[in-house]
Amino acid sequence: MSLILSEQELVRRNSLAELYQLGINPYPQEAFKVDVTATQIHSEFPLKPEAFNQVSIAGRIMSRRIMGAASFMELQDSGGRIQVYFKRDDICPEEDKTLYNTVLKRLLDIGDIIGITGFVFTTQMGEITIHATSLKVLSKSLRPLPIVKEKDGVIYDAFTDAEQRYRMRYVDLIVNEGVKETFLRRTKVINSMRTFFNEKGYLEVETPILQPIPGGAAARPFITHHNALDIPLYLRVANELYLKRLIVGGFDGVYEFSKDFRNEGMDRTHNPEFTVMEIYVAYKDYLWMMDFTEEMLERVANEVTGGTSVEISGKVIDFQRPFKRISILDAIKEHTGYDVSGMNETELKDVCRKLGIETDEAMGKGKLIDEIFGGHCEHHYIQPTFITDYPVEMSPLCKRHRDNPELTERFELMINGKEIANAYTELNDPIDQRNRFEEQMMLSERGDDEAMFIDQDFLRALEYGMPPTSGMGIGIDRLVMLLTGQTSIQEVLFFPQMRPEKLRKAVSVQDFMKIGVSETWAAHVMKAGYITVESLQSEKAAVIQQKLNGYRKKNKLDIPAIQMDEIEGWLAGNTID
RNA sequence: GAUUUGUUAGCUCAGCAGGUAGAGCAUUUGCCUUUUAAGCAAAGGGUCCCGGGUUCGAAUCCCGGACAAAUCACCA
Numbered sequence: 001m002s003l004i005l006s007e008q009e010l011v012r013r014n015s016l017a018e019l020y021q022l023g024i025n026p027y028p029q030e031a032f033k034v035d036v037t038a039t040q041i042h043s044e045f046p047l048k049p050e051a052f053n054q055v056s057i058a059g060r061i062m063s064r065r066i067m068g069a070a071s072f073m074e075l076q077d078s079g080g081r082i083q084v085y086f087k088r089d090d091i092c093p094e095e096d097k098t099l100y101n102t103v104l105k106r107l108l109d110i111g112d113i114i115g116i117t118g119f120v121f122t123t124q125m126g127e128i129t130i131h132a133t134s135l136k137v138l139s140k141s142l143r144p145l146p147i148v149k150e151k152d153g154v155i156y157d158a159f160t161d162a163e164q165r166y167r168m169r170y171v172d173l174i175v176n177e178g179v180k181e182t183f184l185r186r187t188k189v190i191n192s193m194r195t196f197f198n199e200k201g202y203l204e205v206e207t208p209i210l211q212p213i214p215g216g217a218a219a220r221p222f223i224t225h226h227n228a229l230d231i232p233l234y235l236r237v238a239n240e241l242y243l244k245r246l247i248v249g250g251f252d253g254v255y256e257f258s259k260d261f262r263n264e265g266m267d268r269t270h271n272p273e274f275t276v277m278e279i280y281v282a283y284k285d286y287l288w289m290m291d292f293t294e295e296m297l298e299r300v301a302n303e304v305t306g307g308t309s310v311e312i313s314g315k316v317i318d319f320q321r322p323f324k325r326i327s328i329l330d331a332i333k334e335h336t337g338y339d340v341s342g343m344n345e346t347e348l349k350d351v352c353r354k355l356g357i358e359t360d361e362a363m364g365k366g367k368l369i370d371e372i373f374g375g376h377c378e379h380h381y382i383q384p385t386f387i388t389d390y391p392v393e394m395s396p397l398c399k400r401h402r403d404n405p406e407l408t409e410r411f412e413l414m415i416n417g418k419e420i421a422n423a424y425t426e427l428n429d430p431i432d433q434r435n436r437f438e439e440q441m442m443l444s445e446r447g448d449d450e451a452m453f454i455d456q457d458f459l460r461a462l463e464y465g466m467p468p469t470s471g472m473g474i475g476i477d478r479l480v481m482l483l484t485g486q487t488s489i490q491e492v493l494f495f496p497q498m499r500p501e502k503l504r505k506a507v508s509v510q511d512f513m514k515i516g517v518s519e520t521w522a523a524h525v526m527k528a529g530y531i532t533v534e535s536l537q538s539e540k541a542a543v544i545q546q547k548l549n550g551y552r553k554k555n556k557l558d559i560p561a562i563q564m565d566e567i568e569g570w571l572a573g574n575t576i577d
Numbered sequence: 578g579a580u581u582u583g584u585u586a587g588c589u590c591a592g593c594a595g596g597u598a599g600a601g602c603a604u605u606u607g608c609c610u611u612u613u614a615a616g617c618a619a620a621g622g623g624u625c626c627c628g629g630g631u632u633c634g635a636a637u638c639c640c641g642g643a644c645a646a647a648u649c650a651c652c653a
Contacts (some may be wrong), residue, residue, distance in 0.1 A: 008587055008604050063614085070610035087610065091637050110603075123611045128638035131611095146588040147603050156614055157589040157602060163645050164588095175588090217653050238653080264652050265578085370653085394653080412653085422653060473653085499644070 004387060009146045011440035015107040016140050016298075026140035032080040032115040034058050038082035039076070045120050045128050052566055058138055060113050060174065063149075072129070075114070076174070083129040084116055084444035091135050092560065099135060108337065111174075113142030148175045164495050185304055186480045186492055190257060193277060196296050202253030203277065207242035209235060209259065214395070215455040216240030218440075219262040222272075235261035239456045240397065240471065243280045244426060246462045246467050247463035255279035257476065270489035272497050275476040284426040284470040286409045290386055293413060293421060293472055297384065297479075304483050312485050315382055316331075317416060323384040325411075328373055331387055335377045340369060342406070362446045366393030381414035396436040406544070420479055430462035482559045516569045521562065 005013070019026045036055045059075035059082075069088040074081045108114065118132040146159040148441050158176065159165065165172040194204065205399050212231065214221035214236030226233050230311040239258045246254045261273050281289070301308050301319035308320040326334075329341045338351050348368040352359045357371050369391050381387070388411040389401055401407035409425035427433050437454040480492040490496035512522040 006587060006604095011604065015628085065613070065615050067615080068609045070612085072612055072615085074613095085611065089610090106605095121611090123613090124614060125611070127611090142585040144603065147614095148588080149602070152615085152616045159588065161584095161588090163644085219653070222613090262652080265650090267652090270652065274597080337638080369585075374652095397653095401585090421617090451643055 004202045012109055012140070012142045012144075015109065016142065019103070019107055019137065019140065022103070024103065024137055025087040026137050028136070028138065031054075032058050032136065032138055034077075035484055037079050038077050039079040040517075041082055041120055041130070042080065042128055047406055049120070054117070054136070055120060056115070057130065058113065058115035060141075061108060061110050063147075064110060066109075069100070071104065075116070075130075076139070083123075083127055084118070084122070085129050085131045086520075090131070091131055103137070104135060108137070108413070109141060109144070110253065111143070111145040111146065112137065113139040113141070127569055145171065146175050148177075150177075158442055161366075162445060162490070163498070166490055167498055168500060169494050175183065182480075182492060183482050183483045184297055184496065186476075188304045189300055189480050190277075190383055190476065190481055192300045193296060194257075195298060196254050197253070197279060202255050202281065203241070203251055203257050203258050205246060205251075205254045206248075207236075207256060207258070209261075211236050213453050213455045215453060215458065216242075217260075220264055221263050222263045236277070238473070240473070242470065243278055243471070244466060245458065245461045247280050247282050247426075248466045251282070253281040253576045254281065267498060269478065269481075271477070271493055274489070274493075276473050277287055277476055278471065278473040280426070280469055280471040282467040282469050285468065286388075286411055286470050289386075289423045289425075289470040289472050290325065290411055291321075293423065293474075294323055294384075300479075301483060310483055310485060312416060312482060313487055315416065317482065318383060320550045322414070324390060325386040326387040327407075328377075328387050329389070329407075333374055334368070335370065335380060338372075340372065347472065362443070364393050364443055364446075366391050366395070370394055378414060378419075379417040384413060384415045384420075385413045386413055393439070394435075395424065396440050397427055397433075399427045399429070400432070405497060415482060418478060419475075420482070421472055421474040423470065426466070426469040426471050428462060428468060433462055434459055477549055516566075516572075518566075 008173065016026055022179060033056050036052070036057050038057070038059070041052060041055070041057075049231075057075065057077065059077035061073050062081060063074040064075045065072040071086045075084050077576065086095055086100065086104060091104070092098070092100045114139050115136045116130065116132040117134045118130045121129060121131050124131050146157070148158050149156040155177075165176070166246050197204070210226070210233040212233060214234035214237045217240070219237040221234040221237050222234065223231050225231070236258070237260055239256055239260070243256060244253050255277060257275060257277050259273055260276050262270075263272065267273060281292075284292075298308055298319050298321050299524060301310065307315050309318040311317075329339070331354045333339050336351075336355060338349060338355075340351060343351070343365075345365050345368065348365060349359050349363075352368055354374060355372060357375050359368065359371070363371070373387070377387075388414075389404075389407045390398070390410045392398075392400060392406055393410050395408040395410050396411045398408040411423050412419050413423075414423035418488070427436070434454075437459070477489050479494055481487065483491060484492060486492055489529070
C-alpha cells in the first residue's frame, strides 16, 4: 500500500484531526441506541405515522445534498437507505452552530457512519425522510467510496471492476445494490436445507478437515504438515469416508455442510475451496435418494425464490418434481448414436477417436465413458435431470447395480448443463470395496493422479458392517448460483480466491532521511515521483536537481532550492542513523 | 495452460492522425432552509499498469512482463 495519500485521503485525515480538535471523538466507545431500521420506516410509516415521532437510527452516509442552512443525506443501514433532513437551527438550537456549519457541512463525508435521532415526515417531493434533531459521529471514513448513483432504476457509475469488487468485497457490499441479496439467499438456501434434514431427524455432524488420507473423491489435494506429529496432512477433498464411518457407528442419518479443498484450476465454476453438503441415510438406496433430492430441491427453490422456477442467462429452469431420469449409457446413445454398453477399453477409445475426444494411456473404461458424456451429453441437460447407472470403473465407492454388475447404482443430477449433485447406493461390501480401491491404485500407477488412495481404516470400519446406505453430495456454491441467477462462482463466495495482490513496497520519509535527505525535502522527494530510495539513487544528480527544483517551483514551495552537492551526498550511499 | 480483450483522476469512462493529458460524478472554496443521479460559479487532483525499444518527441506504435475479464482446455 502506498504511503502517498491521494488528495481526498489527505482531506479526510485533516477533517479527522479537526474533529479531535473540536473535542469530538470520531471513533466513540459507547454504544449507540438504534430503535428502527430504514426498511421498517419505509414499510410502516405510511400506515402508522404516529409511531415514528421519535426514532434513533445509525448508518453510513451515502450521499449529501447541502444547501445553506439545510441539507439532505442518504443514510444506509444493513437493510437499505433512508433520507435524512438536517436544519441548522434544529441540530444547533443554541448560539453555537459548529455542529452544523463545521462538522456536518465540512468535516463529514460520504462513507462516514453517523447516528441520528429525529422524527419521520414526508417531503414535498413525497419521499419519506427523517427530520434530524441530533447528530453523532460514530466512525470517520478515511477513504473515498466509489459513488454509485441511480435514477429511475438506471445505475450510473456502478463499481464494476471484478478484481476490485472481489478483493474489496466490503466496498462492493456497501455500494452495489443486490450484492447483499445474493449472500442473504445463499444463507437461506443453507438454512432451508438444514431445516429439511433436521425435520427428517438426521444429525448434523462435523468431521476432520485435516486428513491423513484425502479420500472420498478423485481429486488433487492440498498438502500441509503437522509439526508435532511430523506427518503430512491433507485438506479434505470430501468428507464421505468419515460420514460413512458414522453410519457404521449407528447413526441413521448424518449430514455435514463441508468446506472441501481441491488443488486444481480456477475459473468461473471452480474455486480452490468450496462448500459441499453430504448426507448419508441408513437402510435406503439411490432410488429413495432421487425422490429425497427432488423433494429437497423443490422445497429449497420455493423457500428461497417463492416459486419453483428460476431464470439464468435467459433460460428458465424448473425445480418442480419429478425430474427426468435417464441412464448414462442411454444418454450417450441418444446424443452420439453410439451404444457403448459392454464395450472394452479399445472399443471405447475407438469411439472417442470418432467423436474427436483426445485419449491417453492413463484413461481406463470409466474415464473414457466420462469423457464421452462430458463432451457430448452433459451440456444438453438444462432442466434438472438425473443421470443414472454409471459404469463400475467410474465409481469406486458405489454399490454394483442390482441388474447389471458392470454398472453401479449411482446418479448425478445435472442442471443447466452442470453437475450439481452426486449420489450412490453406498458400497458396504468390504471385500468388493478393497478390490475397487486396488483397481484405483492400478490407475494411479498408470498415471491418473486423481485416483483414490486406499484408506485402511475405512475398510476396517466396513468390515465391522455398514447397513445398506444411500449417500448424496450437492455442490452448494453451484446450487446458490442457480438460485441467484449468477453465472460465476466468485459472485456467490464472499471472498473468492485471488492471486495475491502485489503491494508496492511501502517507503517512508524516514527511509529517505537515512540517506541524508533533509526532513524538509523527504516528503517532497516522494511526491515528486521517487517512490523508492533505489529509484532516487539510480538517477543522475543533475536530473534529480532539475526535477526537484521544478517541483519546488510548480508547487510554490517556500524552501530554498536544492543544491548539487547536497544531492551528491544522497547518492554517495552513506546511511545515517 | 491457449486465445481474445482490457489496465488513463477516488469511481465510470473518453483520448490511440505519435506533438502541453480530458469529461461526468466525487473532492476543495463560495452561494442556496423540503432537495432527488439537487442546482449555480470557480478551483485542485494523474508514475496514462511495469520494463525495454522505435522516434527529435510515446498514454498512443513495437517487444517483453504483471494483473484482470471473457471464451476454450483441464476439473467425482
